[in-house]
Every structure is written in C-alpha cells, then in structure tokens.
Amino acid sequence: MKTTLYRASSRGHANHGWLDSYHTFSFANYYDPNRINFGALRVVNDDIVKGGEGFGTHPHDNMEIISIPLYGDLEHKDSMGHTEVIRSGEVQVMSAGTGITHSEYNSNKDKPVNFFQIWVFPDKNNVEPRYDQRAFDFIQNKNQLVQIVGPVDDKENEGLWIHQSAWFNIGTFEKETQVDYKLKKQGNGVFAMVVEGEFTIDGKKLYRRDALGISDIESIKLTADTDNARILLIDVPMVF
Structure with missing residues (x-):
C-alpha cells in the first residue's frame, strides 16, 4: 500500500479578491513538482467566488471536468449552447474533448458560491464535447x-x-x-x-x-x- 497525505493547510492558495481558491495539485501560479497529479486525477480546486463574480469565457480541451457546488449557485454558459445553474446537491460533468469555451459565475449577487472543480485526464482524446448535470441525494441520504x-x-x-x-x-x-x-x-x-x-x-x-x-x-x-x-x-x- 502506498499513501500520500494532503493536509488542507499545505494546499496552494490564491486570493484574487473575487476568487479565493485552494489547490490540492499544481495549478496556475502554484507549482509543486511532487503535486502534479494522483494518477489520472489532475486538478482538485476548492473555489469560493464572491456574489456576482466569476470566471469569464475561457477554453478547455481533452479533459473531463467535474463541478460539485457545496453551497450557493453556479451559473454555467458554454459554446455548446448550454446555460445552466448548478446548485448544492447537483453535479456537473463536461467532456472538453476537441475543445470548448465556457464561463462560470456566481448567479447570486448577495452571497458566495463554494464549489469543487475537478479535472480528470480522459482515456481517449479528441472526443465530441458534451455536457450533463444531475441532482443527487448525498446530503439527506446519510450513512452510505x-x-x-x-x-x-x-x-x-x-x-x-x-x-x-x-x-x-x-x-x-x-x-x-x-x-x-x-x-x-x-x-x-x-x-x-x-x-x-x-x-x-x-x-x-x-x-x-x-x-x-x-x-x-x-x-x-x-x-x-x-x-x-x-x-x-x-x-x-x-x-x-
């Protein structure tokens, strides 16, 4: 058995005012050669975005992206034509594949949104981009x-x-x-x-x-x- 411990206090951290972000793995200006990935798991970001703020339109390709809101509401728009709001208890997946652009904003003006954004390397490149989201009962459905x-x-x-x-x-x-x-x-x-x-x-x-x-x-x-x-x-x- 091999184990690697990632204490919360050891994560990379960037506070941009509108965004307070913690990075378990190397991301943006945070770089640690010992923390590039865990197997196919490339990014685990813990993001808090102020009311009405967010990430402007930006590109991705050849990555599986999973977003999990912990509290608040996250508004998503992409080049595939989706405009959605993802709420606590819901999960979003996006296969970037051959390339997409999207934006993510806090859809509330008066309170923050906290979400995990997770990237996983795909098992095949250049697939057709796709989007999906769903609600799950992992909050009230306890002990499993x-x-x-x-x-x-x-x-x-x-x-x-x-x-x-x-x-x-x-x-x-x-x-x-x-x-x-x-x-x-x-x-x-x-x-x-x-x-x-x-x-x-x-x-x-x-x-x-x-x-x-x-x-x-x-x-x-x-x-x-x-x-x-x-x-x-x-x-x-x-x-x-």
Missing part, C-alpha cells in the same frame, strides 16, 4: 456512499459518466459509522477528501479538507469521527 460519476462503459453506473475508468462517490455519515470501500478496478487508486467533519481512513486521522491518496490496495476502511461528516472518494487509474 452515493455514486455520482462513473465510466461510460459501466452498465451499473447510475451517475453521470465520463471518458475514464473513474468512479466518484460522496457520502454524509453520522459519528462512528464505518464503511468498507472496494476499488472498482485493478490498478486504480483512491483519492479520499474530507468535505466536512473528520474521518479516520486506514488508521490515519483526516480533518476538514484534508485528503489521502492510496494506491496498491483493493479496499479501504473509513470511519466517521463526527456527525454529519461528508467525504468525497475518487477511484482513478494510476496508469493511464
């Missing part, structure tokens, strides 16, 4: 993991799909709840990030926004150490 994203060829996937053998799960747990998570594919690793509360994973104590990357394993055991503790698990190929 809710799968929100899976690969396109997984017939058992009830979540959104991406072009990669990666599975995303979120769960909200009461104190002392234990969960055994079995990795979906041999050769994958799991990136576990505490969204809220505290967890112990395979004997390691994690606090809010701490993360643990684990590879060369078949399963992990996690225990919620506080009530309403929420965790995000990203099961991704280590070689891609």
